Amino acid sequence: MDRFRICGGKPLHGTVRISGAKNSALPAMAAALLTAEPVTLRNMPMVRDIVTMGRLLAFMSATVSTAEIPATTYVIESKTLNDAVAPYELVKTMRASILTLGPAIARSGVAHVSLPGGCAIGARPVDLHLSALEKMGAHITTEHGYIQARVPDGGRLKGAHIVFEKITVTGTENILMAATLANGETILENAAREPEVTDLVHLLRKMGADIHGDDTSTLRIRGVAKLHGADHTIIADRIEAGTFLIAGAITQGALTITECVPEHLVALVTRLEKAGVRIETADATSLRVHNGRRLVGSDVITEEYPGFATDMQAQYMALATQAEGTSVITETIFENRFLHASEMMRMGANISIDGRKAVVRGPAKLSGTTVQASDLRASAGLVLAALVAEGETNIERVYHIDRGYERIVEKLCSVGAQIERVHGTGA
Secondary structure (H helix, E strand, C coil): CCEEEEECCCCCEEEEECCECHHHHHHHHHHHHHCCCCEEEECCCCCHHHHHHHHHHHHCCCEEEECCCCCCCEEEECCCCCCCEECHHHHCCCHHHHHHHHHHHHHHCEEEEECCCCCCCCCCCCHHHHHHHHHCCCEEEEECCEEEEECHHHCCCECCEEECCCCCHHHHHHHHHHHCCCECEEEEECCCCCHHHHHHHHHHHHCCCEEECCCCCEEEEECCCCCCCEEEECCECHHHHHHHHHHHHHCCCEEEEECCCHHHHHHHHHHHHHCCCCEEEEECCEEEEECCCCCECCCEEECCCCCECHHHHHHHHHHHCCCEEEEEEECCCCCCCCHHHHHHHHCCCEEEEECCEEEEEECCCCECCEEECCCHHHHHHHHHHHHHCECEEEEECCHHHHCCCCCHHHHHHHCCCEEEEECCCCC
């Protein structure tokens, strides 16, 4: 397996362009199953999860082609669906595969989808997806690791009033897509408000969907007879943007982050400023971090958008190891998302875990060693810690980070980091 070799202690200086959002691109690709006409998606990130989703759609009889090299534009045409099967072999590494369930059953009346895999960050049950589809008239069973969903008598889903017991991003996206072709009106309450959900709404509307309630917790969808093709540009990845903001801050460097959406980063920027980081809005699509001031401990609580994103928790923990005083990090979204803490402690961080709280005392003098990435965002947190550690750090299992960060080694090298990918062998 590949690993990263990083020599820390180098302040980062320069400009980083942010890629398209993986968490927006994946549901957009699934949405292409809702129509027989071509859907063109631009600003696609070149990451492993996108490749995996492309293979999955191709297995389901869609034609997936890239219009250019590098492959930032995808054209997806799904003239037919082959029984809407999403096999385990293709979805075991990517939880977003569940997003094919709603579009497949909405269009063909049947879906056969493997229970998804993905990062080992705790239970992320799909029960909310399934109960919502049942309210819409689907008959669902789970056997041998597969979800089998069918609309009786080859009919269509019907509109329903659905109140999610807890906020679920993929659940909101799945049922939102399913509802676009249902008979009647569907109301989704306690829906996720993430920018990626809103981006999906914009795409579906371009495809002919009738949706109201953008950026709110209540979505109203009136089903239509059919959807058509569309051309859509994926929004910038707010998690990648936040990761590079912290990279500039933790290394006491000066980075300009371009092609981002500053309004999507308000919660993170507010928290970083409380921790002593200096951030300026360069223009409508750029932020600049230049940190000559000392970092100070500051608490964070992860929340659904517009709160502090759980996907930025590991990166913030790395920053907290370099801050003076104590930072308490409370994880409210996933129950098993502190796996990176033990690896940071191997590097010399002073971190104690108590249930869903991590107490970080700093500043700590980190030293390079060999660590293992446990999931996508943990990988990013370890990279950030390695950037300030003394000596050489080797991060193993970096296939996790390849799932969600485009060309991260090249981007970091371009702004002065001493990092390389070391190719390995074996599984």
